[in-house]
Amino acid sequence: MANPLTLPMVRRSLRNLVARPATRKYPYEIRPSFGGARGKIEFDVTTCNYCMLCMRRCPAEAIRVSREDRIWSIEHLRCIACNVCVEVCSKKSLSMSNQPRKPQTPADGVDGQRPGHEEWHLAAPDTTGAPCPDAETPAAKA
Amino acid sequence: MKRTVIPFGPQHPVLPEPIVLDLILEDERVVDAVPTIGYIHRGLEMMVERVEYTEMGFVVERICGICSFMHGMGYCLSLETIMNVEVPDRAKWLRLIWAEISRIQSHLLWLGLGADAFGFENLFMHCWRMREEILDIFEKTTGGRVIHSVNRIGGVKRDVSDAELAAILVRLEELGKAFKKTASVFATDPSIAHRLVGVGVLSPEDALSTASVGPMARASGLATDTRLGGANLYDQIDFQPVVETAGDCLARVAVRLREVEQSIGIIRQAIDKMPKGEGLPLENRPRGNPAGEAFTRLEQPRGEVVYYVKANGTKYLERFRARTPTFANIPAMIQLVKGCELADVPNIILTIDPCISCTER
Numbered sequence: 222m223a224n225p226l227t228l229p230m231v232r233r234s235l236r237n238l239v240a241r242p243a244t245r246k247y248p249y250e251i252r253p254s255f256g257g258a259r260g261k262i263e264f265d266v267t268t269c270n271y272c273m274l275c276m277r278r279c280p281a282e283a284i285r286v287s288r289e290d291r292i293w294s295i296e297h298l299r300c301i302a303c304n305v306c307v308e309v310c311s312k313k314s315l316s317m318s319n320q321p322r323k324p325q326t327p328a329d330g331v332d333g334q335r336p337g338h339e340e341w342h343l344a345a346p347d348t349t350g351a352p353c354p355d356a357e358t359p360a361a362k363a
Numbered sequence: 364m365k366r367t368v369i370p371f372g373p374q375h376p377v378l379p380e381p382i383v384l385d386l387i388l389e390d391e392r393v394v395d396a397v398p399t400i401g402y403i404h405r406g407l408e409m410m411v412e413r414v415e416y417t418e419m420g421f422v423v424e425r426i427c428g429i430c431s432f433m434h435g436m437g438y439c440l441s442l443e444t445i446m447n448v449e450v451p452d453r454a455k456w457l458r459l460i461w462a463e464i465s466r467i468q469s470h471l472l473w474l475g476l477g478a479d480a481f482g483f484e485n486l487f488m489h490c491w492r493m494r495e496e497i498l499d500i501f502e503k504t505t506g507g508r509v510i511h512s513v514n515r516i517g518g519v520k521r522d523v524s525d526a527e528l529a530a531i532l533v534r535l536e537e538l539g540k541a542f543k544k545t546a547s548v549f550a551t552d553p554s555i556a557h558r559l560v561g562v563g564v565l566s567p568e569d570a571l572s573t574a575s576v577g578p579m580a581r582a583s584g585l586a587t588d589t590r591l592g593g594a595n596l597y598d599q600i601d602f603q604p605v606v607e608t609a610g611d612c613l614a615r616v617a618v619r620l621r622e623v624e625q626s627i628g629i630i631r632q633a634i635d636k637m638p639k640g641e642g643l644p645l646e647n648r649p650r651g652n653p654a655g656e657a658f659t660r661l662e663q664p665r666g667e668v669v670y671y672v673k674a675n676g677t678k679y680l681e682r683f684r685a686r687t688p689t690f691a692n693i694p695a696m697i698q699l700v701k702g703c704e705l706a707d708v709p710n711i712i713l714t715i716d717p718c719i720s721c722t723e724r
């Protein structure tokens with residue numbers, strides 16, 4: 222039988238007993254997100270012109286845009302954080318925040334909305350409504 | 364002698380993945396094993412008929428969480444072949460670097476799971492602590508820890524600055540030093556040797572006749588490595604496949620241990636050779652719809668993967684198929700399991716590094 226103290230792992234394990242832990246005491250200690258991490262889609266209702274391109278290109282069908290009702294909505298639980306909508310939006314209304322969504326329960330829905338569902342209504346219908354210039358790129362959905 | 368049939372999996376304490384095997388035993392010895400494939404079949408290949416080819420890349424990435432980068436890359440490479448797209452140089456190099464980082468990540472994950480399977484909980488945690496650093500690198504550079512979503516048909520979506528690449532290299536080399544110490548535990552610890560040496564020996568002839576791939580074949584002395592073909596810039600990298608000759612479970616561990624260090628070396632060479640600078644082109648987006656078919660082969664952490672894509676000129680592909688390395692290694696695994704003791708079955712199964720999500724898609 223080998224002397225256990227000559228085994229490399231035994232020595233490391235003993236050292237680990239007094240070393241700083243490798244894990245954090247979540248949720249008391251939260252690691253800040255990295256700059257480019259993809260967390261959650263943020264929407265800026267003031268610049269959107271309802272061109273619907275984000276809805277057409279979203280692979281998870283998480284975004285719903287209705288030009289008639291002037292509603293822009295996102296289902297965060299469907300969103301796969303692929304960043305495609307941010308890339309296609311020519312109005313820069315969409316951005317990817319590096320903060321993940323907070324956990325929610327059914328009671329947490331904001332303003333009576335379902336958890337994970339966010340909806341914006343534009344107050345006055347905008348009649349200028351020019352579509353985004355690249356709304357008709359060949360790769361866009363018909 | 365009376366035979367007993369023991370269902371092994373889909374839920375089993377040692378299995379990270381729901382592999383399904385019926386073990387036929389005589390006393391403690393396994394005389395036969397019957398695999399069943401399809402427990403977690405999700406029909407991802409069929410989705411090409413409903414999901415546009417531009418969006419299918421995000422589905423393909425989700426075939427498996429460990430090789431997600433390479434799945435996305437293989438799909439994009441196939442479509443780039445069909446559509447005749449020349450990918451910008453820097454994007455190719457970034458893909459190579461990310462692919463090698465995923466290899467390190469996958470091997471560290473597996474080494475941890477392997478340690479857990481032969482009852483070395485402490486070593487498992489050491490491996491996964493190192494893997495966490497790799498995942499941090501992924502999160503910083505691609506934006507996602509597991510699903511990276513940086514591959515697009517025609518290139519990649521994100522650049523990594525030269526300063527960041529240099530910092531990654533420094534971190535990887537530090538990690539390499541720490542890894543050497545952990546690797547020495549795998550190589551020298553008598554309790555590991557007791558569980559793995561001489562267990563599940565696959566001879567080179569059997570490795571060849573069962574068409575095994577990746578670390579499994581290399582541990583049996585076959586110098587097969589898809590990267591040797593030189594596609595995807597590997598012709599500009601100086602490397603030799605890691606080959607062990609013993610063919611037992613420890614040899615398969617040793618191949619992966621050495622491949623982690625090899626990948627760090629490949630990343631170092633790639634960072635040296637890639638075109639430097641800000642604002643280099645990264646994406647060459649194709650126009651129109653693809654028509655034609657393509658085969659792509661890649662060396663994933665678990666071995667060779669083959670993608671087949673057939674496009675018919677519409678935005679929906681006609682066929683997409685992935686032949687994953689675990690699928691190719693199952694015949695060899697069945698052969699190894701026959702004749703071993705029941706207690707060795709978990710080690711043998713784990714040393715092929717089964718990825719059942721990939722296999723059953």
Ligand code: SF4
Nearest residue numbers: 269270272273275310
């Ligand atoms: S693409 Fe941009 S501007 Fe167009 S609907 Fe979406 S968020 Fe609004």
Ligand code: SF4
Nearest residue numbers: 279300301303304306
């Ligand atoms: S990030 Fe991707 S999945 Fe999420 S809303 Fe945007 S396009 Fe859809």
